[in-house]
Amino acid sequence: MKEFLIGRLTRHALPHEWFTIGGTAAFVLMAVFVIAILTWTKRWRWLWNEWLTSVDPKKIGIMYFLVAGFMLVRGGLDAIMMWLQQAISVDGAHGYLTADHFQQIFTAHGNIMVFFVAMGFIFGLINYIVPLQIGARDLASPFLNTLGFWLYVAGVIMVNLFFVLGGEYAATGWLAIAPLSGIDFSPGVGVDYWIWSLQISGIGTTLGGINFIMTILKMRAPGMTLWKMPMFTWGSLCSMVMAVMVFPLLTATLFLLFFDRYFGAHFFTALGGGDPMMYTNLIWMWGHPEVYILVLPAFGVFAEVVTTFSRKRIASYTSCVLAMIGVSVFALSVWLHHFFTMGAGANVNAFFGVMTMVIAVPTSVLFLVWVATMHKGRIRFDTPMLWFLGFVAVFTIGGLAGVVLAVPPADFQLHNSLFLVAHFHSNVIGGVLFGIFAGITYWFPKITGFKLNERIGRYAFWCWIVGFCMSFIPMYILGFMGATRRLDHYESSTGYQPFYVLMLIGGIIIAIGVALQIVQVIASIIQKKRDTTGDPWDGRTLEWASASAPPFYNFSSIPQVTSRDAFWEMKQQGLPAKKYEDIHMPTNTASGIYIAAFAFLAGFAFVWHINWLVVVSIIGIIAVAIARTFNEHTEYTITAKEVKKIEEDRQAKVSAYRTKDNRPDMGLWEFIMVVLKFFLDAVRSKRWRTR
């Protein structure tokens, strides 16, 4: 009876090791804190109506940022734990992590960073910015948008749930290669959590990809042909087209691994005719395009940043777009370079080695176009531009390392060494993460309505660059010295330790950089230097035509587009007079949350073999989906008169702010003083005691 009710869940699944207890305690404390604040300020209804059930891509974008930021800290903690272990675990000392725990950490680190940090931030940026850039009010399917977000959240919860129930995550590496990930060699629940967190959020990504494609192809402002679209939109389009092409491959492969583990199938098992090499083939067929999916929107961000901060048109729009398309086409033909050493032989390796080198060509074209854009521009070194320059330095190193690895004989020496690890981190951090930072700092005034604190932003940037170089340049050297990846212990005779210690120090500097970024955001909000024009950088693209932060309908009237850099054109011609028209907006919906909740329960039930819950959850998903699709009242209309009133109210509010706010940015010391004063005042004032 008990087995029927709760499957394979036992008391033993509850936390009983130091890190599961610690993790659970941390989550519980955070949850209690949030619940307390919401209850004390009586904001439950507000949270539900304004944020959780919202279909506004701006709100969904901000929610993506918050969740992704939270996961960045978690993934970063994993990294620090690994660096610490590797710095001290030499000869007789074995550090503080068991080998199995270390393996779970590097697996979780990889999954979290790729799926939940990078994809989360990218989806946040695309959600917020692309509709504004193309002059749309919303995405093509607001329902799919909220559903995609909540499926992502379900994946996030699933990947953290093992702390509370189960006690183990996959210890297989971030892609869980078979047969290690099969039921024979990983009998615990770790790999099952791995499967379902990726499966659920992967389906969310596919749905989001479809949504973004629909939006970009079908909802552009009148006059905006494809060849007049801004660069970030192009990068997002190429990325999302790739996403819908390859995420189904991941979905299928995860299902096959699930069938092996749950039903005893023989797809990737060592016996019964299974073929583990097929798993490696399939998973990398998805895995390689995935990194290009992450980096193409970042390329789009950099194109925007470089043009705005060089105050010039992009050097060659056509080359840039064709290069982005080229990258996304070639990205689908290189995946075997991840397993040159698996034994496919010279002919196969040669083909994929050549294709891998070919993909460096369009990437270089992009670099050349952006650097050419800077040439003879009047460059401003605001924070976004700094991130772009950091990208140029770091991504180039990573890219060159990639070309080395693309040569199969060289890869036979360097495969799975720290050289490889340094290569992909240079590209992912230098490309994707710096792109995300550039995007967030660039569009920060648009999203929040406040200008950025540049001073602390510079400190954060330099911490990142110095920390990154200290962490990853030694890693290239270690790779040449023969250090393999995922090492949790080594002999001092190898000579690795000084490098590992250097890497740990670099990691700590990066952590300081992250802390400073958080400080930068808070300081910017405290300073309240409002962006009253909506156009703080003298931008070129349409998103700057809306207010900062935009109203929920984005534009009171959809602008007419006649050229590239549409907003720049509008400013030259003189901004058009305000027109008001009826606006149709989608209603909020909780269906996304409900479906995602059932999907989460289904995944949970699969992990613990609770069969009745599987059935109930699937029925729940179907029931909510049917209810939603047969609901014909999903929109409401705001009349032109109402729009006019909203706009006029906003104008009145904005003119009340100081229009010329040239106060100098607060520095770090000033920030600490302000925060201390805030807490001291709060403690001294009797308000909270008599509430």
Place this chain on the structure above:
Amino acid sequence: MSKKQHTNTSSNGEHGTTSSYVVGFILSLVFTFVPYYLVTGHVLSGSALLATILVFAVLQMLVQIIFFLHLGRERKPRWNLIFFIQTVAVILLVVVASLWIMHHLHYNMTPVTREDASKKLIEDEGIGQIGGEKTGACIGTHTTHKVIIKDGRVSPVHTDAKACDMLTFINEDDATREMTFGTHPHHGVYAGESELSVRKGRPQSITLSETGTYQFHDHLDADAAGTFTVEP
């Protein structure tokens, strides 16, 4: 203002007529029965049959795409058609590349004993022939002959061996010895080796794949010399 009978001009231009569906249906029936009877009637066989039934499958797919799904009749830009072509391209890549890669992996990585692996490689890649002409490739394990150099003296001074045996140089002196072939100061090459650096505790071996009598010596100390004869 009745909207009930509103005709939907969907983006994929689904203005199907009854005749298009009938034509599509009949063609599909034909493209189903023909391959079926080709297989059951044993008309063709092997890869010809496989290729034929696959062609019919693709043809039927095209029939249904055109007559049932009306692809290609939408207004420009024909996004549905573009996405379909792209999907087909990726599917071809996935399926064909997987088959190519897995075929090569299976060929190279199928577990066999060392003897079988060597034989397979020799036969398939034409390195040598077994039971036919010998091209110099050696397979299997044979006797190992040891040549020990101690206090500047070589023992045994002469070694008799058969083809494909191994000759191991063992240096029991502290100084490193540079073993080479021929007489000092002339240096020769044997079986691709010109110089062997032999340190104490690190012996070096060569495969005796060439028949004949040969000399060797330590380049740094010409008195340490010897000979070996390799018989076929």
Place this chain on the structure above:
Amino acid sequence: MAHTVAAELELESHEAAADDRVMFGFWVYLMTDLLMFAVLFAVYAVLHGNTAGGPAGNELFSKPLALTETLLLLTSSFTCGLGMIAARRGNKAQVLSWFMVTFLLGLTFLGLELREFSQLIHEGHTLSSSAFLSSFFVLVGTHGLHITSGLLWMGTTLVFVKKRGLNRHMVRKLSLLSLFWHFLDIVWIFIFTVVYLMAFV
């Protein structure tokens, strides 16, 4: 009055644009589904020879059964198309009858497939017997699951059409459903060829 007419027309074009987007978005979803099937086909192609000493396809499959299933599904695709023509003409009665026929044909197909599966399992040839059987059951079974979803979708849509009549919303639903149904028949063509016919080549 003129204001209301203008507003109605504007709403019409807004809704027509929305319909266009939904049809396109659903098409893109079908492409992703096709790609997922492509992986299952690739896996079948690689693993179908790995019978782990057990029987291969030519010992387990029945050609006449496969042909019957193919004809059932093909005919249902045809009747589905006829149902769509009726929907565009606004003929509610014909919509209901043609889609009922489609539903019944689809249900029969599913019944035959379930019987085939249960017979195989009864004889001891299960998904865990060999890699060949794993890939067979998952490929054909996934198609069967899609057919089941399609039938469920069809059933609920027909109920709503009966109750609410044939408005623009319902016609759009039926268009999406018929896209899905045609697509499932196309995937079946390849299952018929690659799984059932190829076993006897």
